[in-house]
Amino acid sequence: MFDLHERLVADTVHIIDWPLCSILLMNDSTYPWVVLVPRRHGVVEIHELDKDDRETLMEEIAEASQRLQNTTKAHKINVAALGNVVPQLHVHVIGRFATDAAWPRPVWGVVPAQPFAPAALMAEVARMAQVFAIPASPTPAS
Amino acid sequence: MFDLHERLVADTVHIIDWPLCSILLMNDSTYPWVVLVPRRHGVVEIHELDKDDRETLMEEIAEASQRLQNTTKAHKINVAALGNVVPQLHVHVIGRFATDAAWPRPVWGVVPAQPFAPAALMAEVARMAQVFAIPASPTPAS
Numbered sequence: 001m002f003d004l005h006e007r008l009v010a011d012t013v014h015i016i017d018w019p020l021c022s023i024l025l026m027n028d029s030t031y032p033w034v035v036l037v038p039r040r041h042g043v044v045e046i047h048e049l050d051k052d053d054r055e056t057l058m059e060e061i062a063e064a065s066q067r068l069q070n071t072t073k074a075h076k077i078n079v080a081a082l083g084n085v086v087p088q089l090h091v092h093v094i095g096r097f098a099t100d101a102a103w104p105r106p107v108w109g110v111v112p113a114q115p116f117a118p119a120a121l122m123a124e125v126a127r128m129a130q131v132f133a134i135p136a137s138p139t140p141a142s
Numbered sequence: 143m144f145d146l147h148e149r150l151v152a153d154t155v156h157i158i159d160w161p162l163c164s165i166l167l168m169n170d171s172t173y174p175w176v177v178l179v180p181r182r183h184g185v186v187e188i189h190e191l192d193k194d195d196r197e198t199l200m201e202e203i204a205e206a207s208q209r210l211q212n213t214t215k216a217h218k219i220n221v222a223a224l225g226n227v228v229p230q231l232h233v234h235v236i237g238r239f240a241t242d243a244a245w246p247r248p249v250w251g252v253v254p255a256q257p258f259a260p261a262a263l264m265a266e267v268a269r270m271a272q273v274f275a276i277p278a279s280p281t282p283a284s
Binding site: 051069076082 | 188196203205211222
């Protein structure tokens, strides 16, 4: 029953499936940017997930944030579930740098997306597939 | 040891403390907008919280989102932990409408904040204190 929204299909590349979320690479080379999409049909808001799924979502957000920060050395991680354009619940996890194009503003609408060239996109997906591979720790250290 | 960042002190008004987070009203009448701040010293990123705190944070985000949507009938709830300007971990929970000033863009930087007039601010804080009062359900229905 779960289908990825067509806008996410157009803007991202699939990296790997975690227990709840599909991890997608945003096709924008301006920022290290992944999108977590819980594979649950028809869910728009975080509070529409059941409690177990919310707990898993939080752990997957934290795990993805930590891995992205470890691999990119980002100064800050931005986490956001907005969904004004794409209602299907999805969570942005973005590595930010004090030197990036939008800093300190949020990334949306500041500079146009810079899609990866085809070879660079393949390389980035391969790299991110290693970063987000299962196992590694199931959750960040507490 | 926990002190609220001076920028949050300047931009918000305290509504109530939940078990983990202080619930703050953003002093911007443009949107229904609260900020959840975990009362943990020195935490910048979600993944720096321990696992129990992350679980509580998720439940408080979901509970706040549901209450804000119920009371405002917002079309969409935006949830975001950005922190590029204020590093202290804080989570925005914002009710959005297809008719609001920034729709469908994220709210940041689109239109200047419209602080409430003093009497309106007092009324809004009183209203939100009822919306976010404990008890009610400890967590959203699963």
